[in-house]
Structure formats: C-alpha cells, structure tokens
Amino acid sequence: MVKYILKRLLLLIPTFFLLTLMVYTILSLSPANPAFMRLGTTATQEQIDEINHELGLDRPLLVRYGTYMWNLITKGDMGVSWVMQTSVYKEFMERLPNTLLLTALALLLTTVVGIVAGVFAAVNQNSIGDRTTMILAMLLISLPNFFLSLICQIVFCLQLRWLPVTGAGSLKHFILPSIMLAASRIAGQVRLTRSSMLDVIGQDYVRTAYAKGCSKRRVVFYHALRNGLMPVITNIGNNVGNIVAGAVTVETIFAIPGVGSMLVNAVRSNDIPQVMSPIIFISLLVCVVNLVVDLLYAVIDPRVKLQYR
Amino acid sequence: MKELLNIKNLYVQYNTDEAVVHAVNGVDLIVHRGEAMGLVGETGAGKTTTALGILNILPEQVGEITEGDIVYDGKNVLNMSKKELQAMRGKQVSMIFQDPMTSLNPIITVGNQIDEMLLLHFKELTKEQRAQKVDDILKLVGIPAERKHEYPFQFSGGMKQRIGIAIALVCQPDLLIADEPTTALDVTIQAQILQLMKQLKRELGTALIMITHDLGIVAELCDNVSVMYAGEIVETGTVEDIYQRIENHPYTTGLFNCIPKLDSNEKRLTPIAGYMVDPTDLPKGCKFHDRCPYVTDRCGRENPKAYQNGTHKIKCFRYESWGEGDSI
Known part of the structure; x- marks a missing residue:
C-alpha cells in the first residue's frame, strides 16, 4: 500500500509538468502582446523589441517555460502581471484563502x-x-x-x-x-x-x-x-x-x-x-x-x- | 414427529408495472422436525418465492402475500412483529441461497459475516467464544479457520457456497432452507456440498427444505418430496411414493422422462411438450392441462383437488378414485 502511494505521488510529477506545459503553450499562442498593452498602438518597433527582450519573450517557448517553472518551484515566483506590473504571487496568495x-x-x-x-x-x-x-x-x-x-x-x-x-x-x-x-x-x-x-x-x-x-x-x-x-x-x-x-x-x-x-x-x-x-x-x-x-x-x-x- | 412448519393455502404475487405475476397459488406444505422435504419443479414454479415467504423477506413493495398462513412452530410468520421476525430469521430458520457468487457481502471478511449471525442471535457470547464458534463451523464445512480474515472474492465458488452454508448453520437452526445450493456449482463440487449437507443433517438433526430441479439430489437427501408447477404443489409423498414411478402426476412423469438414461440406447431426450405457463396469465382449470398427454375436457374447466392414497397425494383427475385428501 505504501509502495502504491509513493508510486502515485511520483506519477504526479510528470502529470504536473505535462499539464503546465500544455497550459503554457496554449496561452503563449494567444495574440496578447504586453508591449502594446504598456505602450499603446503607437509604439515603435524598437520599443516593442526592447520590452519583449526585457520580459524574455524573444526567447524560445521551451526556454521560457523552463525559466517560469524554475522560478515557480525554487522561489515561488509566478512572474509579474503585464497589466498591473505587480507580483502575481502576492495577489494569488491574498486571494487563495477566500x-x-x-x-x-x-x-x-x-x-x-x-x-x-x-x-x-x-x-x-x-x-x-x-x-x-x-x-x-x-x-x-x-x-x-x-x-x-x-x-x-x-x-x-x-x-x-x-x-x-x-x-x-x-x-x-x-x-x-x-x-x-x-x-x-x-x-x-x-x-x-x-x-x-x-x-x-x-x-x-x-x-x-x-x-x-x-x-x-x-x-x-x-x-x-x-x-x-x-x-x-x-x-x-x-x-x-x-x-x-x-x-x-x-x-x-x-x-x-x-x-x-x-x-x-x-x-x-x-x-x-x-x-x-x-x-x-x-x-x-x-x-x-x-x-x-x-x-x-x-x-x-x-x-x-x-x-x- | 412434531410439526415444525405449516404453510396453509399460500398465495403470493409480484406486482410489477406491467402485470401481476401469480407466483404461488394456494400452496399447502407441512414440514416436521428433523424432516428433509424436497421441493421440486422447473424454473419459475414458485419454489424460491415460497421459501422467501417463510422468512417473510419477499422484495419490498413488489412481493405480496395475498392469502394464506405460514405457521412456524405454532406462530404465524405473517403476524409477527419486526422484532420477532428478526429473532426468527437466521436463528430458527436460515437459508442457503442459490448463487454463492452474489449472496455474500463483497467487502466484509467471511469470518465477520459468519460472526454476524452469532452477534445478532447470541448476544451473551463473548468475542472469544464467538471466534471459537466461527472456527468450529468453518472446520465443519471444510475451510481452514485461518482463512476467516479473507474476503469472499478470495474464495472459489464451491468454497463460497460452503461459507454460505456455514453462515446458515452457525446458529444451529431448526429449519434450513436450501435454495438450489448446488445449481451454480460444477458437478464435483455439487457432490461435496451434498455430502456435507447429508452429514450436517445427520449430526445436527436440522429439518431441511431442499429446493431444486434435480430429482437426483432429492432422492439422495430427502425423506419427502413435493412437486411444484405454476405455483401449485401438484404431487407430494415420500421419496418411495414418488420414485417408484408407478403412480405419478403427469408433470412428475414428464420430469422423470427428462432424465437421460445411461442404460438405454436413446438418441434424444424426452422433454415435456410446450412451455411453462405464463404466470401473469394463468389458464383455467388444471395449470398443466395444455402440456398434459392425458388431458380431458374437464381439465380445462376445473382445477383438480388433491387425491390421497396413504402418504401419497396427487392433484390430477386420473387419481380421483383414491378419494379426496387434505389439500396440498
């Protein structure tokens, strides 16, 4: 029985990674662009590239996903809101008890x-x-x-x-x-x-x-x-x-x-x-x-x- | 022998949405202490329904006893309070069910299922005394006592039926109803179970109602036989009366003819012509007249009474010369 529980717990790990990868991939396919959100539609290409680089959005998907998961697991860091520029983790934790x-x-x-x-x-x-x-x-x-x-x-x-x-x-x-x-x-x-x-x-x-x-x-x-x-x-x-x-x-x-x-x-x-x-x-x-x-x-x-x- | 169970003019019907099923139609049956009574008939003849009636555990809201009395040891089962019924079930009358695969609770250890009988009916026993009794009864039915902590699914069909027998016998009832206890088992296990029941009957002196469609089992185990057809007992008597095969109800004759004979060179079995009557739409007169080779006009109009010759009673006009006996 204990062995079974351990096995099931171990299986949770790949399930979790696969799941988050899928969510991450689907979301990154969305046309949302944080640069436009901050700068408005009049922004120049240089400004957009700069913000994309700053947020790491110019890197490949898997690298971004890896960084995100690494930060999440080691530091509990969930990134920064594109709209409000605040810590996602802080807001999440405030809302979680409710x-x-x-x-x-x-x-x-x-x-x-x-x-x-x-x-x-x-x-x-x-x-x-x-x-x-x-x-x-x-x-x-x-x-x-x-x-x-x-x-x-x-x-x-x-x-x-x-x-x-x-x-x-x-x-x-x-x-x-x-x-x-x-x-x-x-x-x-x-x-x-x-x-x-x-x-x-x-x-x-x-x-x-x-x-x-x-x-x-x-x-x-x-x-x-x-x-x-x-x-x-x-x-x-x-x-x-x-x-x-x-x-x-x-x-x-x-x-x-x-x-x-x-x-x-x-x-x-x-x-x-x-x-x-x-x-x-x-x-x-x-x-x-x-x-x-x-x-x-x-x-x-x-x-x-x-x-x- | 003292009379233990007396069923008088019992009628049971099942009320379903589509139709009313007349399962038992005027059964009279007497079982004495220590007697083994065989209740024979084909599927749907009302044997099991009669048995469930004795314990008053017909399916709720569906099964209904419309007429008659079931007197057990001087008390009418149908008038008993819930408390009296619960005290009777299992302790005085217990039942072995047809299908051992489904009649045991799958998530309770077999030991606890046997122990429950003692818990319910022998409240004065200590835990240790009960455990001892469980071990003893398991040994009696041929299952190692140390397996009592296992669950039904860990046993084979034959062993499950032995456990069913152990449950039924652990309180040493006065009357044991065995509802086709060997039907679901293969032939080698059948022989073992029958041997076991024979031994138990001898050692414990329990009265037995053996429900079966197998005439061989009855001959081996029973003192008396009642043959049921379409909810009626059509013939009753001692095993000798019936197995001599000189004077029988045509239905009983038909049942005997269905048994293949090893010593004759027959190519085919001799089945009874036609089908079992529809219990939602019973024919007038003798219920068997459609299938009977000796049918007369009178059979379709009038249901024959029981005619008696000593211990032998038959419900058929061919034996009218015997004179009317007590109803069966």
Missing part, C-alpha cells in the same frame, strides 16, 4: 447533503420523501448557477436582509455563495447516491443480510452503505474539479476576491502571467484530490486494496 474557504464549504455541503439525502431517498424508495427529494434535485440541476444565485441574492439579501449581498468580509459572506456553488452539485450527488444505493439494496447479499435477521438499519448502514458509496466517492473527486471551476462564476457574481475572479479578470485583460497561476492551482488541486479519492477507494474496498500490494 477560494479555499468557498470551495471547501461547497464541497462539504455537496458531500454531506448529497449522501444523506441520497441514502434517505433510496431507503424510502417511492415514498413522498423520496419523490420530493428527486423533484428538488431535478429543479436544482435544471436551474443555471448564475440565475439561481441572482434570485437568491434578491430574496435573501435585498428583500429579507438575512445575508450580505457581496464581498468576503466575514464567514456570513460565504454562506449564500457556498450554497449556490454546491446547489447543482448536490443535486447530481443525490441522484447518484440514490441510484447507487438502490442498486446495492437490490443485491443478493442484502437479501442475505435480511435473512440473517439484521434490522433494516443494520442492513442499510453495515451492509449496503459502504458498497453503495464507491461510485459516490469517485464522484466526489469529479466534484472538486467542478466546484473549483464553478467558483469562477460564483466569485464573480458575489464579488468575492478569489482565485476564480482573478482568472476571469486576467483572461479579460489578456494578462497571461495572471492566468497561469490560477490554472496551475486548479489543475494541481484536481490531481491531488483524485489521488486521495483513489486511496480512499482502497481503504473502503478490500478488492482494490489487494491489487495495490
């Missing part, structure tokens, strides 16, 4: 609410509770994130005045955004958990458990739950990627200064160094989370664990 808090809350909500409601619906299949849960889930899946967010802002913030509309000053600011970010993910999680649990509840070994004299509660929690959660856990890994990507929208709507809104602003202004760092963060996060999910899988399922010896 995004981490938002996504962590949303992920917690998705996982807990999704699994609890899904198991409840499956165990009480075809009851009123089950039907209500499914209709709610359907609604949440169908409503676009931004639309639901705007409606809730109007109702809960402007009309009822329970919560602040925008900003990131206190934990209270994060309540509505994290619920909005979790909403459609919860719906997916509920539906997946329900169908997975229903599948397990129909299995022969669940009938065996009843035949042994287990109570319904014991059957559900001891025999069915761990089996039913396996596909659900895989989905949690996918959710992390989705939630971080969704944070981009939610941070913009609720004006939360996070990594997501940093990405949107940077893309809008063609500020390539500013674009790189959020993307690297998101992709690295997804890689790590998927590793954790795979390991969790092994903890739950002895069949997987034995393969990893």
Whole structure:
C-alpha cells in the first residue's frame, strides 16, 4: 500500500509538468502582446523589441517555460502581471484563502447533503420523501448557477436582509455563495447516491443480510452503505474539479476576491502571467484530490486494496 | 414427529408495472422436525418465492402475500412483529441461497459475516467464544479457520457456497432452507456440498427444505418430496411414493422422462411438450392441462383437488378414485 502511494505521488510529477506545459503553450499562442498593452498602438518597433527582450519573450517557448517553472518551484515566483506590473504571487496568495474557504464549504455541503439525502431517498424508495427529494434535485440541476444565485441574492439579501449581498468580509459572506456553488452539485450527488444505493439494496447479499435477521438499519448502514458509496466517492473527486471551476462564476457574481475572479479578470485583460497561476492551482488541486479519492477507494474496498500490494 | 412448519393455502404475487405475476397459488406444505422435504419443479414454479415467504423477506413493495398462513412452530410468520421476525430469521430458520457468487457481502471478511449471525442471535457470547464458534463451523464445512480474515472474492465458488452454508448453520437452526445450493456449482463440487449437507443433517438433526430441479439430489437427501408447477404443489409423498414411478402426476412423469438414461440406447431426450405457463396469465382449470398427454375436457374447466392414497397425494383427475385428501 505504501509502495502504491509513493508510486502515485511520483506519477504526479510528470502529470504536473505535462499539464503546465500544455497550459503554457496554449496561452503563449494567444495574440496578447504586453508591449502594446504598456505602450499603446503607437509604439515603435524598437520599443516593442526592447520590452519583449526585457520580459524574455524573444526567447524560445521551451526556454521560457523552463525559466517560469524554475522560478515557480525554487522561489515561488509566478512572474509579474503585464497589466498591473505587480507580483502575481502576492495577489494569488491574498486571494487563495477566500477560494479555499468557498470551495471547501461547497464541497462539504455537496458531500454531506448529497449522501444523506441520497441514502434517505433510496431507503424510502417511492415514498413522498423520496419523490420530493428527486423533484428538488431535478429543479436544482435544471436551474443555471448564475440565475439561481441572482434570485437568491434578491430574496435573501435585498428583500429579507438575512445575508450580505457581496464581498468576503466575514464567514456570513460565504454562506449564500457556498450554497449556490454546491446547489447543482448536490443535486447530481443525490441522484447518484440514490441510484447507487438502490442498486446495492437490490443485491443478493442484502437479501442475505435480511435473512440473517439484521434490522433494516443494520442492513442499510453495515451492509449496503459502504458498497453503495464507491461510485459516490469517485464522484466526489469529479466534484472538486467542478466546484473549483464553478467558483469562477460564483466569485464573480458575489464579488468575492478569489482565485476564480482573478482568472476571469486576467483572461479579460489578456494578462497571461495572471492566468497561469490560477490554472496551475486548479489543475494541481484536481490531481491531488483524485489521488486521495483513489486511496480512499482502497481503504473502503478490500478488492482494490489487494491489487495495490 | 412434531410439526415444525405449516404453510396453509399460500398465495403470493409480484406486482410489477406491467402485470401481476401469480407466483404461488394456494400452496399447502407441512414440514416436521428433523424432516428433509424436497421441493421440486422447473424454473419459475414458485419454489424460491415460497421459501422467501417463510422468512417473510419477499422484495419490498413488489412481493405480496395475498392469502394464506405460514405457521412456524405454532406462530404465524405473517403476524409477527419486526422484532420477532428478526429473532426468527437466521436463528430458527436460515437459508442457503442459490448463487454463492452474489449472496455474500463483497467487502466484509467471511469470518465477520459468519460472526454476524452469532452477534445478532447470541448476544451473551463473548468475542472469544464467538471466534471459537466461527472456527468450529468453518472446520465443519471444510475451510481452514485461518482463512476467516479473507474476503469472499478470495474464495472459489464451491468454497463460497460452503461459507454460505456455514453462515446458515452457525446458529444451529431448526429449519434450513436450501435454495438450489448446488445449481451454480460444477458437478464435483455439487457432490461435496451434498455430502456435507447429508452429514450436517445427520449430526445436527436440522429439518431441511431442499429446493431444486434435480430429482437426483432429492432422492439422495430427502425423506419427502413435493412437486411444484405454476405455483401449485401438484404431487407430494415420500421419496418411495414418488420414485417408484408407478403412480405419478403427469408433470412428475414428464420430469422423470427428462432424465437421460445411461442404460438405454436413446438418441434424444424426452422433454415435456410446450412451455411453462405464463404466470401473469394463468389458464383455467388444471395449470398443466395444455402440456398434459392425458388431458380431458374437464381439465380445462376445473382445477383438480388433491387425491390421497396413504402418504401419497396427487392433484390430477386420473387419481380421483383414491378419494379426496387434505389439500396440498
């Protein structure tokens, strides 16, 4: 098992480099030119060349990529914003806690609410509770994130005045955004958990458990739950990627200064160094989370664990 | 022998979206303490449904007992509280399931799956005493006790079925229902499992309901036989009554004819003509009349009663001269 974890951790390294190389290459294909941004369209060719040389843009792609990665890994240096001429690293670090808090809350909500409601619906299949849960889930899946967010802002913030509309000053600011970010993910999680649990509840070994004299509660929690959660856990890994990507929208709507809104602003202004760092963060996060999910899988399922010896 | 299980006029149906499946249609069955009863019939005859009914574990919302009583040891299973049912299942009546590949929980060690029975039904035992019992029962079914920490997927099919048997027997039930315990296994393993069940029946004195479509297994293991067709028992009697093959229900005769004979020079098997009746649309009269070589007009109009000759009862007008007996 330890050997397997080490192997997976080692595999992260080439994955990370390949990923960043791809992002870097794609971004450098963009027509954005920092010299024009600073000097305006009236700049002479000499001035442009000078700035390109200063920023190292006249060197080959691989060299630029190598320098960027070297600076990032050894010094944590993410370059300088083309537009604002400030350190990308500093801004990134200022914004990171907001995004981490938002996504962590949303992920917690998705996982807990999704699994609890899904198991409840499956165990009480075809009851009123089950039907209500499914209709709610359907609604949440169908409503676009931004639309639901705007409606809730109007109702809960402007009309009822329970919560602040925008900003990131206190934990209270994060309540509505994290619920909005979790909403459609919860719906997916509920539906997946329900169908997975229903599948397990129909299995022969669940009938065996009843035949042994287990109570319904014991059957559900001891025999069915761990089996039913396996596909659900895989989905949690996918959710992390989705939630971080969704944070981009939610941070913009609720004006939360996070990594997501940093990405949107940077893309809008063609500020390539500013674009790189959020993307690297998101992709690295997804890689790590998927590793954790795979390991969790092994903890739950002895069949997987034995393969990893 | 004392009466242990008495099923009276049992009707079970499955309510699906498309149709109502009439799986069991008026079954009467009595099993005495220590008796081994063979329940024979082709796939879909309602054997397993009857068995699930005894434990009251028909699929929720789908399976429904519409009529009849199942009296186990003087108490009606259908009126039992949840607590009483849970106490009965596994402890007094336990079941070996048809498919050993799917009837064990894949992520719980086999030791813990056996131990769960003791945990549920013998709460006074200490952990060590339970572990000892698990070791003993594993030894009894021929699996080394040190393998109890392994998971079902690490065992072969035959061994999984042995574990299923160990689970069913660890609480020493009064009645064991074996639902085609050898169907999913190859012939050499079948012989081992049957040998094992024979030995257990002798040593523990457990009453047995052996569900199978294999007449050979019944002859080897059982005292009495009931033959099921389309949710009804059409013939019942001692093994001698039925295997003499002098007086049988036409369906039973058909089943016997399906067995290939090694000593005669036949080129083909003799199957029963036609197909099993559709349980969503049962025919009037005798359910077998469409396929019966002795069919008369009356068979299509009227369902025959059980006619009795000593221990032997047959539901067919050909044996009307025996006189009406208790229903089966």
